[in-house]
Amino acid sequence: MNExxxxxxxxxxxxxxxxxxxxxxxxxxxxxFSIMRFAHFAHADMMTLGAFFVLGLTMLxxxxxxxxxxxxxxxxxxxAMVLTAIVAVGIDRAFYKPLRDHNVKPIVLVIGSLGVTLxxxxxxxxxxxxxxxxxxxxxxxxxxxxxxxxxxxxxPIVITxxxxxxxxxxxxxxxxxxxxxxxxxxxxxxxxxxDNPDLARVSGINTNTVIAVTWMIAGALATAAGTLLSxxxxxxxxxxFFLLLPIFAAAIVGGVGHPYGAIAGGFVVGFAETLxxxxxxxxxxxxQDMLPAGWELPTYLxxxxxxxxxxxxxxxxxxxxxxxxxxxFKGKVL
Amino acid sequence: xxxxxxxxxxxGYGSMNILNGVDLAIEAHEIGVIVGPNGAGKSTMLKAIFGxxxxxxxxxxxxxxxxxxxxxxxLVQMGMGFVPQEYNIFPSLTVQENLEMGAYIKPRPHxxxxxxVFELFPPLVEKRRQPAGELSGGQRQMVAMxxxxxxxxxxxxxxxxxxxxxxxxxxxxxxxxxxxxxAGVGILMVEQNAKQALGIADKxxxxxxxxxxxxxxxxxLLNDPEVARSFLGG
Numbered sequence: 001m002n003e004x005x006x007x008x009x010x011x012x013x014x015x016x017x018x019x020x021x022x023x024x025x026x027x028x029x030x031x032x033f034s035i036m037r038f039a040h041f042a043h044a045d046m047m048t049l050g051a052f053f054v055l056g057l058t059m060l061x062x063x064x065x066x067x068x069x070x071x072x073x074x075x076x077x078x079x080a081m082v083l084t085a086i087v088a089v090g091i092d093r094a095f096y097k098p099l100r101d102h103n104v105k106p107i108v109l110v111i112g113s114l115g116v117t118l119x120x121x122x123x124x125x126x127x128x129x130x131x132x133x134x135x136x137x138x139x140x141x142x143x144x145x146x147x148x149x150x151x152x153x154x155x156p157i158v159i160t161x162x163x164x165x166x167x168x169x170x171x172x173x174x175x176x177x178x179x180x181x182x183x184x185x186x187x188x189x190x191x192x193x194x195d196n197p198d199l200a201r202v203s204g205i206n207t208n209t210v211i212a213v214t215w216m217i218a219g220a221l222a223t224a225a226g227t228l229l230s231x232x233x234x235x236x237x238x239x240x241f242f243l244l245l246p247i248f249a250a251a252i253v254g255g256v257g258h259p260y261g262a263i264a265g266g267f268v269v270g271f272a273e274t275l276x277x278x279x280x281x282x283x284x285x286x287x288q289d290m291l292p293a294g295w296e297l298p299t300y301l302x303x304x305x306x307x308x309x310x311x312x313x314x315x316x317x318x319x320x321x322x323x324x325x326x327x328x329f330k331g332k333v334l
Numbered sequence: 335x336x337x338x339x340x341x342x343x344x345x346g347y348g349s350m351n352i353l354n355g356v357d358l359a360i361e362a363h364e365i366g367v368i369v370g371p372n373g374a375g376k377s378t379m380l381k382a383i384f385g386x387x388x389x390x391x392x393x394x395x396x397x398x399x400x401x402x403x404x405x406x407x408x409l410v411q412m413g414m415g416f417v418p419q420e421y422n423i424f425p426s427l428t429v430q431e432n433l434e435m436g437a438y439i440k441p442r443p444h445x446x447x448x449x450x451v452f453e454l455f456p457p458l459v460e461k462r463r464q465p466a467g468e469l470s471g472g473q474r475q476m477v478a479m480x481x482x483x484x485x486x487x488x489x490x491x492x493x494x495x496x497x498x499x500x501x502x503x504x505x506x507x508x509x510x511x512x513x514x515x516x517a518g519v520g521i522l523m524v525e526q527n528a529k530q531a532l533g534i535a536d537k538x539x540x541x542x543x544x545x546x547x548x549x550x551x552x553x554x555l556l557n558d559p560e561v562a563r564s565f566l567g568g
Binding site (some may be wrong): 030135185188189191192194195196199200201202203206 | 384387406407410416418421422423424425426427431434436438439442481485549
């Protein structure tokens, strides 16, 4: 039983956590691509930026969460989402729109977004330093230990407060996005523009509004994902380097341009990562007694070492580009 | 005053001129048909009217108002609709959402406009919740026409509405076009099926090398032996 608890803690819980973060990031990447047709490499840095906005706000008002019993960072997150949404629109106006107006090839926009990546990372370091920060300033992180009934399991299932919040935030974001895309006028216009930009234009859809709304959604979701990740682990200025590849892998696995595909892709990549670094030898341990004497089970049995976790999305990315470049949901080819 | 009056229109893509002085006029409630060999500039003329390419010389008027080089979204607001030949639907949107996008600039609710389009194209009613990309060619064409009709245009431009359709669907589309026209919508379309199209046309324009070769009523053009010999395949 302890082995099963170990599996739940290390695969089910942590897989869901990283999958949710990847999914929220990948939705932003896929939306930006479907509307503006370029791979936005600065997306992971918008996640970091959003989380740093939360850090700044939490330093200003460290006590706001105490009254309601939630982390202050979470209470202040919506404000940071709005700030990042504004910054995202500003970045588009300042850097991407002039390029679009010149009818440049998508690759030029991609390179432009690399420039924005470097700029954002520099700005974050300039104002917040280079060290790791915790979003828990006045509080402690709540950790829940669920003891299982019975004699067999002596170890508890461990789940932290931010992990629970993260899961519910992801579900909330997905439901809200679905409602927006299928019920609201602007959401439908967004899907229309993704389907056929020329026809959207001749139908009288204001493409500039759609572009601005896309950046707002991408920025807000990036902030939520970045903040929740930082609550769970830690906030660093170079967080984006560990997020960029899995997020793009998730968007491509799901089929670029498909928000629901991005969610599925996030879970594929997130769970592939956790399953690949999981030590399967633990699950084999109960069978040791059945083996003839002298046969030893290996003590460590994982596909890749934890320090090589980042290679997993890379392999997924290569595999999907070779065998199914349109992704699971028949998206566009980057 | 003619509904649409284009005079001596020159234009093309970039510096390459495809139209070398096309004249074309239709009255309200008329069907105008542009026919001619490949590369004659038929679709180009339609795009020039709809502001999709630069007109370098000449003038285009809608109910007397100059609309030369006016942007397409403005023209939609002025009561013009356009059905492109290809990529004329939103494939992942449902049929109803496609139609709603057509009425994007109209105040909501769109119930009356939707009912009107569904009345014109009854086969679309039961498909309204289905993605438009899953429909047959003929039904897609209905969605495309329906989308353009959602703004209640006074003039509908159509680029080869029957291209790639089986003869059965072709007849159906021609019947619908006559119905739309009977409801008071002026129509200007480009057609490959010249005989059938001229059969329902009030005005016919035979273009060749970016210029008018013949301009007459549809019936007269059909009966003209020279038109028949050179452009209608005998």
